[in-house]
Amino acid sequence: MRASRFFLNTQKEAPQEAELISHRLMLRAGLIKRLGSGLYTWMPLGLRVLRKVEAIVREEMNNAGALELLMPAVQPKELWEETGRWAVFGPQMLKIKDRHDRDFCFGPTHEEVITDLARREIKSYKQLPLNFYQVQTKFRDEIRPRFGVMRAREFLMKDAYSFHTDLTSLEQTYETMYQAYSNVFTRLGLKFRAVRADTGAIGGDGSHEFHVLADSGEDALAYCPTSDYAANVELAEGLPTVSVRPAATEAMHEVETPKQTTCEQVAALLGIDVTRTVKSIALVANGKFYLLLLRGDHSLNEIKVGKIDGLQDFRFASEEEIRTHLNCPPGFIGPVAVSQNVIIVADKTVAVMSDFVCGANKPKYHLAGVNFGRDLPEALVVADIRNVVTGDPSPDGKGTLELCRGIEVGHIFQLRTKYAQAMEATYLDENGQKQIMEMGCYGIGVSRIVGAAIEQGNDERGIIFPASMAPFQVAIAPIGFDKSEEVKAEALHLYKQLQELGVDVLLDDRGERPGVMFAEMELMGIPHRVVIGERGLKESTVEYQGRTDASAQTVGLKDIVSKLQSVL
């Protein structure tokens, strides 16, 4: 590509709408333009990147035996009512009407459409297993779009759906897809991690997320450096560091805490570690009042709470409700001597604590030396309701957990029969009997990957694209292209040679000053640069510099092609 015939428009300053580094760089490099909240045009430069990601995803899907198809983006309401998700997805779904006043949505995902297809087209066990995929624009009316293409409302997704006669077959394809996803992210040159995950709104059983590791990621991940355990913090099991509760050594006693309402403050006042304290969180669900107990330094995991029987639709109690049930304002509440109507749920770690400090249900007082069995009954429910922290035991018993942050770019699910059952997707088995299909589904956020990659690869000069997704592999920067016939001739010659070798090359033939060319090439993240100038040509040399190299190296004019081939 010759720069004079392309559309480059880089900017020195990023629009104030962008906060995140990858978003700013995408706007500055001219990869994308915003049309509205969460809506972006992929400019020619950005689209080259997106297409490269897409191509790798396609190749790996095809290698994994998946078959590409393309479903409509617009879907009829009736299908969504069959699975009950017209209501479940709610306002996150963009709902539209046609001229006959019939309801449709712009697809946020395609389980319903593909399951409808499967029930119509798949008749026999002989046709299974099957795995269909598409690369398509999705629309989700996010509560808060942000971070540019990382959480856009309209975005490009690869979604695959597999159909099986039985769980074993599903597990095989799931494993194949797990490997295919690992291949995709490896080939893309990203630092990533696969973690066990919660299934969320999609539903189903087994599930893994693939995360690009980045400090700005929205998800917290827990992993064990000495084993292969890794899980989203939403799911990672929080275990106590001790298995047996130590014996009580203190008598329960009141301590005055006039202004101390948080565990940190109370611990500071008493001169003890915050891990000796217990905090009480009041919830209401189905008209019942719950008191959840967490160690002072731990935080509540609302997803885990929602999985406890009776707490599916919980909400935090209001101040009035807390006063009504505990006869005490928030800040001093605790589990000791509470009414029968208060249901105590203790985190597993709290359940093995002794001699702890908690609220006294009396304004300006806490209790110390509190012990289960003696000062209060054993908790009715003991469950894992907290977020894991660094140093927790790994659930596989092979070490301790570390935390990091990630950007979710892929998610695979064993859906089992959730959709097939609801929509009666059946096949005939060897005995001519109708059977419900087993299903899997597998998503990759193609457009999100571009943002995530930039989040992982950038410096003060701009984007550092992995070679696999850079808009151009090589940039040629001729100094004085419009002035020196010699420079022009050599630049065009190299350009032609590289093109013939199939290299994606950008020739800056605009006659720009070197500073401009260098700054733009670096901002755009082009991995390799060749500088051709009269100065070097006198010695029959040019300069080569990799995007992350500290300085340029002089290369003989006759050697530059092989030099490039060695680094590409």
Added chain:
RNA sequence: CGGGGCGUAGCGCAGCCUGGUAGCGUACUUGCAUGGGGUGCAAGGGGUCGCAAGUUCAAAUCUUGCCGUCCCGACCA
């Protein structure tokens, strides 16, 4: 949806408090110079000051309402 910003030229901003000729940087156009890190000088083009009502002789500026957009929380590829 709750909390907090911001809307003035393509982009970044000043002007608003204290009403009276719409400004700066950059980008763009042209000329000259320059030619190895967003070069210099000069001359240009480009704005219904988010929208609508109101106050006023007069509104970018004051008042009210609306809209858009970004940031912090709950949703997700």
